[in-house]
Amino acid sequence: MQTTLRFDSLLVHGGLEPGPAGATSVPIVQSSSFAYETAEALEDVFRGRAVGQVYTRLGNPTTEALERRLALLEGGGAAIATASGMAAITTTVMTIIRAGDEILASSSLFGGTFSLFRDTLSNFGVTVRFIDPLDLEGFRSAINEQTRLLFVETVGNPKLDVPDIPLLAEIAHQAGLPLIVDATVTTPCLATGASLGADIVVHSTSKYINGAGTSIGGVIIDRGVFDWNSQKFPHFEQFYKKYRAFAFTARARKLVHKDVGACAAPFNSFLLTEGIQTLALRMERHCSNALALARILKRHPKVAWVNYPGLEDSPQHTIAGKLYGGRYGGLLTFGTGEKASAFKVINGLRLAKNLANIGDAKTLVIHPASTICADYNAEEKALMGVTEDLIRVSLGIEDCRDIIEDFEKALDSV
Template identity: 40%
Template sequence: MTDAPSYGFDTLQIHAGARPDPATGARQTPIYQTTSYVFRDADHAAALFNLQEVGFIYSRLTNPTVAVLQERLATLEGGVGAVCCSSGHAAQIMALFPLMAPGCNVVASTRLYGGTVTQFSQTIKRFGWSAKFVDTDDLDAVRDAIDENTRAVFCESIANPGGYVTDIRAMADVADAAGVPLIVDNTTATPYLCNPIAQGATLVVHSTTKYLTGNGTVTGGVVIDSGNFDWSASDKFPSLSAPEPAYHGLKFHETFGSLAFTFHGIAIGLRDLGMTMNPQAAHYTLMGIETLSLRMQRHCENAMKVASWLEQDERVDYVTYAGLPSSPYYERAQACYPKGTGGLFTFAVKGGYEACIKLVDALEIFSHVANLGDTRSLIIHSASTTHRQLTPEQQEAAGAGPNVVRISIGIEDADDLIADLDQALTKACG
């Protein structure tokens, strides 16, 4: 496509990055199920390996099907480039990898998916990295947590599981003042509801497994680069600003400019970490993105209807959906997320832990799975599953207390979903 930024979202979600296959004329992007690619000659191969020419070498690094997905996601998010990988968790490591070194830390929101909290609080210690968790509604706490060893600030646009909405612009201002990038996980909102880069984010990550694919078939992740950060402004990011020994002293930022982070993600990150997205997964995700805006509209409409019903039910203590006027995040949501606040939220069941377990087991339409963002409606009791590894204090901070269930509202008939919740609540609460 030419002049792609002039097109609307609905057009870009179908066409960005895709062109008819030059060999066959196939209109849908083919699945290039190949490990390697034939070089034109020895000079061509050398130029590719020296990063002097862009092309395909080996599918751990680049693949034509995955490349289309990368271009589409970068376009939809307003970035300059993207690197797809094997999962959302892989994307988080890929985002941090060029920034961090032993002794460095990331300042992270307390309102994160439980698996992310575990990855940041436990796993990254093995790299010599650490995380400081703060309430990102308290901007002074975020500022105070940033020190000379901080290399990034990390948050979710709409938090999983509670559906809390983040003031990304305010977070970006804090990160900018400290000279560090803001990384925003935009999985729950998707680029249809939220554009973190337009609000000041440096990097955007997704679990493409969720709303982007939308059909529960494949896992994947992506890191999208805004191209706006000056990696050479300080000595904090030598992987991007200093000579790279593996490429004969090449300096990524000096050589590739706004695409430095993207090139590093492929040439170093995928080369050495190997967190590769397979081409079939990319194909499923490309097909899912073609209907993203339509699905997100329905997710939001259904979620609002179900959340409003739950809020009035006497068997429910509270509902966290930010689209409700009663939510403390309502005004922020209206200002920052005018198209809606997604399909994910939690509600607390009177009767506590045991009632939640009974509720989950009694539902018929809702699927009890560890996933979100599907066309199907999903439910999980986070405290006993996705957030089980956290302390009770961490669970409460993340909005995943023992009396809380998380629901991901699908695109079914909303009245059917309400009826299913009604009968299950009756069984759960006696």
């Protein structure tokens, strides 16, 4: 029944099973481990003969409810909820690559992912090549014998560049490689992994999926469409033999996710199953508020530039409109010409909060060059589209008039 529901209904009902005493919200099973009456019963679960819970690092009923819903929302497959978005990316990449392998990644990645790829993975013999995600030929020509995966974001953060994901998927698949897409900024509301042609989708669920900034989480959704039966992936052989389409999820669950231990906390999974119910309504407002503010900023005398894919003159407008159904997301960036005036604007805001997050019901701002991107050199900042005057705004769902007034007053102080 559930798979036939439409998207907005799946947000509310997807994967929901009858709760104790008729409960309609997902029960919080705050237990580290699960007892069995007999040694034989627990042995059966450990061997995989029976479905059951063992230990919350490996699986938990609250987290499983979240996983079922997120998998349905991406168009089917299997999901693994993790402790954070970074945990989702780390687990995904470590499941696929081995020492000596190469990753082709977008050069405008979120700073945390950039750091994982540039600094952490390089210590384990993995090479990551960063390529402009709009340069499709660059991706195609960078693929070599060692390449094992392509990794891009639906919308670069904070660069707000919008790669043509279906074409990148084609390039990856022609080379027998999986395309991993971080869709945190667009959420399954604007486009599903299925509609984009991604093989594996990751999200930081801390953002729009949670919606209220109350917890950290991530998810990996394996769409079960990539063919792992390849000489490139000899370490998948046993998993492919047993699980075919879900070889990736089997390898992740039985090895990397289990061993790394970056599991979702049951209470956080509960908050996410609650929060996600209103995702479609919130995304509409995030998008319309962003467009309204972008238009105001665009003609403001103290604003030097505005970057929002929803603006008609944005170079990203056409592709973003095509891939995301005429909706352009809740993030915009703008500049006032220099760092000092950017700081003045941020200090003058009253409603918008100055913090390192996106996707909250509240409007948020940050100056990336001095905070989330402070560790990167000038060349890297340029690749990420981070200038000294850039302010990133994550539009909340407040009344648009209050947001606009807040920014207008703050700009008056410049």
